[in-house]
Amino acid sequence: MKEKINIRYDDKHQTFHLSNRKFSYIMELRESTWLLHRYWGPKLSAYYGSNQPAAVKRTFAAALIPEIPAFSLEMEPQEFSCPHQGDYREPSITLRREDGCLAGRMQYKSHEITDTLHVPTGLPHIRPQEGKSVKTLSIHFLDVVSSIQLTLHYSILEDSAAIIRSAQITNLGNSPIWVERALSALIDTIYSQEQLVTFYGTHQKEFQLSRQDISHGRFSIGSVRGASSPQYPPFAALCTPETTEHTGDVRAFQLIYSGNHHVSAERDQYNHLRIAIGIQPDGFCWKLLPGESFHTPQAVLTYSSQGFNGMSQEFHKLFSEHLFPPQWSKRKRPILLNSWEMCYFDVSEEKILRVIQEAAELGFELVVLDDGWFGHRSNSKSSLGDWTVNPEKFPNGLMPLLKYAKEKGIQFGIWFEPEMISIDSALMRTHPDWCAQIPGYTPLLGRNQLVLDLTRQEIQDYLLEMLTNFLKAYPISYVKWDMNRHITDPGSQDLPQDRTGEFFHRYILGLYRILEELTARFPDVLFENCSSGGGRFDAGMSFYMPQTWCSDNTDALDRQAIQYGASYLFPPSAITAHVSAVPNHQTGRQIPFAARAAVSSAFNMGYELNILELSSEDRGQILTHLAEYKAEQEFLFHGEFYRLHSPFTGNDCAWMVANIEKTRAIVYFFVREYDTATLSYLLKIPYLNPEKNYVVKNTRQHFSGKELICAGLAIQPVQGDYPIVKLELNAEDTAL
Ligand code: GLA
Numbered sequence: 001m002k003e004k005i006n007i008r009y010d011d012k013h014q015t016f017h018l019s020n021r022k023f024s025y026i027m028e029l030r031e032s033t034w035l036l037h038r039y040w041g042p043k044l045s046a047y048y049g050s051n052q053p054a055a056v057k058r059t060f061a062a063a064l065i066p067e068i069p070a071f072s073l074e075m076e077p078q079e080f081s082c083p084h085q086g087d088y089r090e091p092s093i094t095l096r097r098e099d100g101c102l103a104g105r106m107q108y109k110s111h112e113i114t115d116t117l118h119v120p121t122g123l124p125h126i127r128p129q130e131g132k133s134v135k136t137l138s139i140h141f142l143d144v145v146s147s148i149q150l151t152l153h154y155s156i157l158e159d160s161a162a163i164i165r166s167a168q169i170t171n172l173g174n175s176p177i178w179v180e181r182a183l184s185a186l187i188d189t190i191y192s193q194e195q196l197v198t199f200y201g202t203h204q205k206e207f208q209l210s211r212q213d214i215s216h217g218r219f220s221i222g223s224v225r226g227a228s229s230p231q232y233p234p235f236a237a238l239c240t241p242e243t244t245e246h247t248g249d250v251r252a253f254q255l256i257y258s259g260n261h262h263v264s265a266e267r268d269q270y271n272h273l274r275i276a277i278g279i280q281p282d283g284f285c286w287k288l289l290p291g292e293s294f295h296t297p298q299a300v301l302t303y304s305s306q307g308f309n310g311m312s313q314e315f316h317k318l319f320s321e322h323l324f325p326p327q328w329s330k331r332k333r334p335i336l337l338n339s340w341e342m343c344y345f346d347v348s349e350e351k352i353l354r355v356i357q358e359a360a361e362l363g364f365e366l367v368v369l370d371d372g373w374f375g376h377r378s379n380s381k382s383s384l385g386d387w388t389v390n391p392e393k394f395p396n397g398l399m400p401l402l403k404y405a406k407e408k409g410i411q412f413g414i415w416f417e418p419e420m421i422s423i424d425s426a427l428m429r430t431h432p433d434w435c436a437q438i439p440g441y442t443p444l445l446g447r448n449q450l451v452l453d454l455t456r457q458e459i460q461d462y463l464l465e466m467l468t469n470f471l472k473a474y475p476i477s478y479v480k481w482d483m484n485r486h487i488t489d490p491g492s493q494d495l496p497q498d499r500t501g502e503f504f505h506r507y508i509l510g511l512y513r514i515l516e517e518l519t520a521r522f523p524d525v526l527f528e529n530c531s532s533g534g535g536r537f538d539a540g541m542s543f544y545m546p547q548t549w550c551s552d553n554t555d556a557l558d559r560q561a562i563q564y565g566a567s568y569l570f571p572p573s574a575i576t577a578h579v580s581a582v583p584n585h586q587t588g589r590q591i592p593f594a595a596r597a598a599v600s601s602a603f604n605m606g607y608e609l610n611i612l613e614l615s616s617e618d619r620g621q622i623l624t625h626l627a628e629y630k631a632e633q634e635f636l637f638h639g640e641f642y643r644l645h646s647p648f649t650g651n652d653c654a655w656m657v658a659n660i661e662k663t664r665a666i667v668y669f670f671v672r673e674y675d676t677a678t679l680s681y682l683l684k685i686p687y688l689n690p691e692k693n694y695v696v697k698n699t700r701q702h703f704s705g706k707e708l709i710c711a712g713l714a715i716q717p718v719q720g721d722y723p724i725v726k727l728e729l730n731a732e733d734t735a736l
Contacts, residue, residue, distance in 0.1 A: 004158040007113045007137045016111075016137060018154060019043050022161040023303045025154070027079055031065065033107045035139065035152070037077040037188055040251060042305055053190070062086025075270060077188035080152060080167065082106055089188075089274050090218060090266050093169065094181035094281070095148055103146035103177060111139040118153040118166065120295035122509050124256050124543030126155065126164045126322045133158045147173030157322065161314045163301045167278075170293040178498075179286040183262070183278030184255060185299035189238075192271040197237040197308075198263065199565055204553035204586055206230040206534035207565025209648045211239075214273060220264035222280050226451070226487030226504055227258060227531060228538040234261040235569055238275060243307055245643050246686045250304040250311040253277045254569060256323070257297035258540035259508035260284070283490065285501025297540065308568060309642050309687075316571035316641065323539060324574070327523050328546035332637060333573070334365035334411055334526070335626065336478070336606040341554065341580050343610075345372035345379055348393045351612070352401050358611045360408035362619070363626040366478055367405060368413040373398075375425060381448045384420040385427030387466055398474055406475075413478025413526070418463050419511065420449045420484065434459055436503070438491035446485030447532075454510035455492045455503055464514050471522050481515075481545065483531040508540075515544040528576065534566065547574050547604050554580035554608060555587040556599040557722060560653040560670055563603055564643060567655070572641045577603035579625070581610060593618070595722040597625045598668050602636055602657050605629060632666065635659060642687045644669075651675065654683055662689040662705075663731040669715055671723050684712035689731065697728035705731070 005020040014029040015038065026039040026047050039047060061072035064086065073087035080092040082104035095104040117128045118136045128134050136155040142148070149172055155164040165185040171177050197211045198221050207230075212219075221232035228234050234255035242248050253275065255261050260280035267273050277299050288294055300318065304310030320329050337359045339347055352369055359367050374390055375383025389397050398414075405412040421428050421435050423445075428435070435450035437443040443450050452459050471479075490503040519527060529537065529545040533552035541548065548570075551562045559577060566575050577600035582590045600606075607622070614622070639657035644667070647653035651672045658665040669683060688694065688705040695702050703713070708729075715725055 005133050005135050005156050007135045007154075007156065009111065009113070013048070015047060016139070017044075017047060018137060018156050018163065020156060020158060020160070022159075023163075025163055029108055030071070030076070034064070034073065034076070035079045035108065035141075037079050040187070040189075040301075040303060041249070075272070077190055077272065078186065080106075080150070080186050089268055090186075090264055090276055091181060092183040092186040092276055092278070093150065093167070093179070095143075095146070095169070096178040096180055097146055098175040098177070103143055103148055104150075105143050105145065106141035106150050107144070109140045109142040109149070111137060113137050117155045117157075117164070120166050120168070120298060121293075122512060123295060123297050124323075124512060124540045125298050126157075126162075126256070126300065126318070127326065129321055146177065147171070148177060157318075160318050160322075161302045161304065162318050164298050165301060166298045167296045168293050169288065171288045171290050174290050176290070177288050179288055179294050180284065181281040182286070182294055182296050183276050183281075184296040185253065185278065185301060186274065186276040187301075188272055188274045190270075190272050192273075193241055194238040194273060195241055195243075196265050197239060199233050199235060199568070201230045201534075201565075203230060203532050203535065204551060205558065205562070206537070206551050207233070207562050207568075209565050209568075209646075214265050214267045216267050216269065218264055218266040220262060222262040223260050224280055224282050226260065226490065226507060227483065227536040228261060228540070229486070230531075230533065230535045230537075232263070233569065234263060234277065234538055236263045236265065236275065236277065237308070237311060237568075238265075238273070239308070245309050245646070246307045248305075248307050250308055252302050252304070252311045252315070254300045254302075254315065254539055255297055256300065256539040256543065257508070258511070258536055258538050260504045279505060283501060283504060286505065287499050287502070300539065312568055312643070313640060315569055319539065319542060320571055320573065323543055324546040325519060325523070325544065328526065330638070332633065333547065333604055334477070335363070335629065335633075336366040336368050336413065337364040337611065338368040338370055338480075338578060338606060338608040340370040341578075341585055341608040341610075342612075343370075343372070345377060347372045349396060349400060353404055354612055356401065356405050356408055356410065356412075360410050362611060362622055363630070364410060364607065366411040366413055368415065368478060368480060369401070370415040370480065371417075371482075373414065382422045382424035384417055384422040384449050385425040385452075387416065387418075387470060402475055411477035413480065414474075414476055415480045415482060416467070417482040417484060418467060418514075419452055419454060421452050422449050433493060435489075436487060436491060436507075437489045439493075441489060443489040446488065449485060451485065451487050451489075453492045453494075453507075454514075455506035456494050456510070460510045460514050464517055467514075467518055468521055471525060476525065478526045478528065480528045480530055480549070483536055512540070512544075519544045534562070537566065537570070539569075542570065542574060547576050550575045550577070553586045554578055555584040555589050556591040556596040557589060557672065558587065559599050561647045563599070564647055564653060564655065567641055567643060572603040572657075573637055575603045576606060578606045578608035580608045591722045592720070593621045593625075595670065595724045597621075598724045598726055599670065601629055601632070602641065602655060602666070602668060635664065636666070640687070644683060644685065647672075652681060656685065656687065658687050662687065662692070665694075665729045667727045667729065669725040669727070671717070674717060674719050674721075674723065678717050681715040681717065682712040683715055685709060685729075688729065692731040694729040695732050697730060702732070
């Protein structure tokens with residue numbers, strides 16, 4: 001039987017060839033010493049070096065072998081790069097010895113190929129799946145002078161275009177070394193035309209797409225905020241200028257990490273392009289004792305020949321099957337109603353009981369009590385850290401709410417912001433030293449709060465115990481885990497002088513430890529990730545929490561772009577989207593209900609508006625929408641999501657969900673403004689089956705799949721503000 005995945009080492013040509021039916025990735029071991037990048041693209045059955053230019057001797061280029069002056073790492077495409085070996089581009093590792101000198105002259109030592117997935121210790125990672133083959137190539141390099149080993153891990157899976165890369169640095173010597181930079185993946189290519197796609201954003205405006213030419217020099221994005229951040233998620237993609245959503249080559253990189261990260265693209269004088277991704281080197285320095293290893297987070301690299309939708313399909317499938325907590329990957333999510341935009345901090349037993357009653361009547365499946373329920377919290381200035389029920393607002397505790405929800409047949413969820421501490425809190429009064437701080441400086445407030453020092457095991461243990469006791473005491477089905485500020489004072493009283501550069505990474509490792517244990521203790525609690533919306537929406541958090549509140553902006557126009565952008569990286573099941581009130585609380589826009597409902601519906605849909613004061617018209621609309629959504633939810637949740645028209649480039653936005661067989665598709669088409677000069681829109685729907693005929697559900701029009709793909713569907717402009725068109729297409733067996 002033909003192997004579904006393959007990692008081959010060809011001794012004669014000294015090449016490593018990783019492949020499955022979707023791609024080949026080829027490296028060469030030059031002079032049995034240096035690892036060079038040779039190819040990454042569609043599957044090749046064999047490779048004999050056809051794309052290798054002849055080496056040219058250049059002035060200023062350092063020669064590794066005096067007899068071969070034309071061979072210099074300055075010009076060679078590499079898989080990792082260490083400083084001081086003649087490669088003057090961005091390095092992937094920087095190691096310093098105890099004597100202060102730079103180390104890291106790495107030379108190939110050995111490799112092994114295993115049938116397992118490599119898992120970096122203490123970090124979220126791609127998980128194997130039962131019955132599916134995986135393979136890992138681990139290549140070891142040695143700096144014999146300084147006794148340091150570098151291992152590069154490459155894991156591949158059956159049926160996925162992804163390559164999972166990480167690096168491991170091991171101190172084999174007798175004295176400590178300092179790891180000042182340890183990126184997860186680096187690739188050099190000698191293509192000259194590729195463009196770079198990244199995302200930028202801020203609070204309430206996450207996942208804004210940027211596509212640019214890469215000119216000479218170094219361009220980088222990243223975070224030094226202690227969180228992956230809404231500013232720049234840890235993602236980058238290279239594409240050709242011709243690449244579209246539907247066609248063309250894409251090579252994408254995503255880091256499974258939630259802390260400070262770094263992504264860079266560098267074009268050098270020879271037009272060679274280097275792309276690197278990993279932990280942010282600024283402010284990072286890790287002391288590695290003899291015998292210890294440092295593991296970098298995993299970087300997921302994926303190749304698509306079918307444009308950005310092809311890339312997203314790879315990420316969506318990989319994350320759904322191999323990243324999210326397995327018990328949640330196929331499990332239907334409850335339709336929730338969140339109290340935040342309905343009550344803000346003004347929650348009480350009386351109010352939430354009424355909310356539960358009304359929510360159950362309307363057809364919601366989960367009521368979430370957001371901020372405001374604990375300590376003496378009535379605004380953002382107090383009580384973070386005091387996770388006991390506010391006795392004035394909830395004189396009988398939470399049990400009456402849980403009991404009532406149960407009686408009404410719906411679930412109950414709650415909001416926490418465990419990593420934070422308010423100055424006005426009992427926790428702060430008891431443990432004033434528990435917040436992150438640098439001796440001598442008063443720690444700075446952000447949203448009126450300080451950050452707990454999660455590098456300390458004592459604080460991790462405290463949080464674990466507090467949350468465990470809480471979830472044991474109350475039969476809660478859902479927890480929203482929030483994190484509403486970034487870190488300004490990266491210091492811990494536990495970190496000695498020579499380890500202060502470990503703060504940010506240790507913080508994230510501490511957080512991961514808490515999440516790992518907590519989610520294992522409560523596998524049936526649905527955890528939703530949040531950081532003022534999508535402030536820490538990354539593959540690392542998604543390992544523990546299968547869904548994320550992707551923006552505090554619930555405006556249905558702004559959300560089109562935010563969700564469209566987020567869908568590059570994550571499947572819609574992971575992106576929560578709530579129908580909210582008008583005028584919208586963030587923008588004041590008055591977007592009709594139909595558009596608000598439609599924008600949320602292809603994603604992980606919920607509501608966040610005052611259901612206690614609904615007009616009968618609103619009530620009717622909600623009832624109709626929830627009934628329609630429930631009928632479609634299964635299909636939407638398991639379907640494949642495709643972007644059709646980008647809100648970043650035009651007046652309209654469109655996406656669709658289709659089942660795998662392409663016998664059913666729901667298409668959403670959103671228009672920003674009615675334009676009198678637009679007589680008709682044209683929507684091409686490339687993801688249908690060209691062999692099938694389709695009927696449009698509402699209009700009963702019949703079309704062939706091929707004509708919808710090639711000629712497109714004319715859509716008549718609808719008057720009014722923010723019109724939407726929703727179409728359902730069903731394949732039919734009868735000929736046209
Ligand atoms: C953040 C979240 C909101 C809400 C508030 C509560 O901003 O993103 O959804 O939970 O905190 O303070």
